[in-house]
Amino acid sequence: MxxxxxxxxxxxxxxxxxxxxxxxxxxxxxxxxxxxxxxxxxxxxxxxxxxxxxxxxxxxxxxxxxxxxxxxxxxxxxxxxxxxxxxxxxxxxxxxxxxxxxxxxxTTIAGSIIVRKDSGFNSLKDLKGKTILFGGGPSAMQGYIVATYLLRQAGLASGDYKEKYAINPTNAILATYYQQVDAAGSADNNLQMDRVKNLIDVSQLRFLALSQQLxxxxxxxxxxxxxxxxxxxxxxxxxxxxxxxxxxxxxxxxxxxxxxxxxxxxxxxxxxxxxxxxxxx
Incomplete structure (x- = not known):
């Protein structure tokens, strides 16, 4: 027993x-x-x-x-x-x-900061005081961790911009496209997803910054x-x-x-x- x-x-x-x-x-x-x-x-x-x-x-x-x-x-x-x-x-x-x-x-992927082509932003430093929507939240590798790494390399510290989170990378991209926020943190490949391309004109977006391919x-x-x-x-x-x-x-x-x-x-x-x-x- x-x-x-x-x-x-x-x-x-x-x-x-x-x-x-x-x-x-x-x-x-x-x-x-x-x-x-x-x-x-x-x-x-x-x-x-x-x-x-x-x-x-x-x-x-x-x-x-x-x-x-x-x-x-x-x-x-x-x-x-x-x-x-x-x-x-x-x-x-x-x-x-x-x-x-x-x-x-x-076979690779990169983290990125995405903006509208008509945003007027020319570098990451232009995002000081602006709102960045990170797709997926703090545990998102491309959408937050690598994207934040790009911001730090550009000299932007925590508090230099307004940090918000989307439930997933797609939503961050859509919010940027519709000018609800200034920029999105996302993987580069997400702009190639059928769902994203079917919902918006991705040609109106561009990478303000892109990490190395990983x-x-x-x-x-x-x-x-x-x-x-x-x-x-x-x-x-x-x-x-x-x-x-x-x-x-x-x-x-x-x-x-x-x-x-x-x-x-x-x-x-x-x-x-x-x-x-x-x-x-």
Whole structure:
């Protein structure tokens, strides 16, 4: 009886995602709104489930804060996230890297400050006293951390401009376009999203500042899964572009493919995050 009780306590201490090995939970950070994310990634989730031969549940968060809460609570077996989330998940929550996106014909991404072409702003220093809307909030890598890094390099300190947050990068871009704010913090690739191009004339926007090109958005898997299962997930995702069904699922998610990556590739993000947030990864 004592042995059974100890076993029960150990089992109950595991997160739901880990305790039930018959199903997996796939968490995606809210780069886009919830409905669009569901439409884009449902085919990929179904493909992964079919290839694994087990249920995979797509878990969508309405905002960055909710995604972070679920991640820290151990709700996810597999994540597609930004680079800050990955660094934290690797250090604190036992995740390992699978690969990164290739999208819009690129394998890299950059942080940026976006303004209207008719704004009259010629440099970041012109944003002193102005309102900048950061897409996703303080844990958004391109939309906040890298964008803020650009502002600091230009000599603008906290308090030199009005800092506001949008629920996602798309909303930050839209608010800038409609002149509700002066500038947006966002990834450069977000201007190429179909949803953005269908809603506004992106030719009326421009990059006031752009960071160096950096590694794309990562995919990571929990080390609490067995090594065999982790390897299986890795192989399925990395080779999706080699089958008709895989390519169809990638296309539905607006992805070209998922490419192999190494943790050391994320060292530039470690330095930027240390500078802006004071965190060591």
């Amino acid at each position: 004592r042995i059974l009780l100890i076993f029960f306590l150990l089992l109950s201490s595991l997160s739901p995602a880990i305790a039930d090995e018959s199903s997996l939970t796939f968490g995606i950070f809210p780069r886009r709104n919830a409905q669009v994310t569901y439409e884009l990634f449902s085919p990929l989730t179904d493909y992964l489930s079919s290839e694994l031969g087990r249920p995979v549940t797509l878990d969508i968060s309405n905002n960055f804060e909710v995604f972070w809460q679920k991640l820290t609570a151990g709700k996810f077996d597999l994540i597609h996230c930004n680079q800050y989330h990955y660094l934290a998940a690797r250090k604190n929550f036992n995740f390992e890297l699978i690969g990164t996106n290739a999208e819009f014909g690129k 590694p794309q958005l990562p995919w990571a898997v929990s080390r609490f899964l067995s090594p065999e299962l982790r390897m299986q997930i890795h192989e399925i995702l990395i080779t999706m572009d080699q089958t008709d069904k895989g390519r169809a699922a990638l296309h539905a998610a607006s992805l070209d493919k998922i490419i192999p990556a190494h943790d050391r590739d994320f060292d530039p993000f470690r330095e930027i995050t240390r500078t802006i947030r004071g965190e060591q990864f």
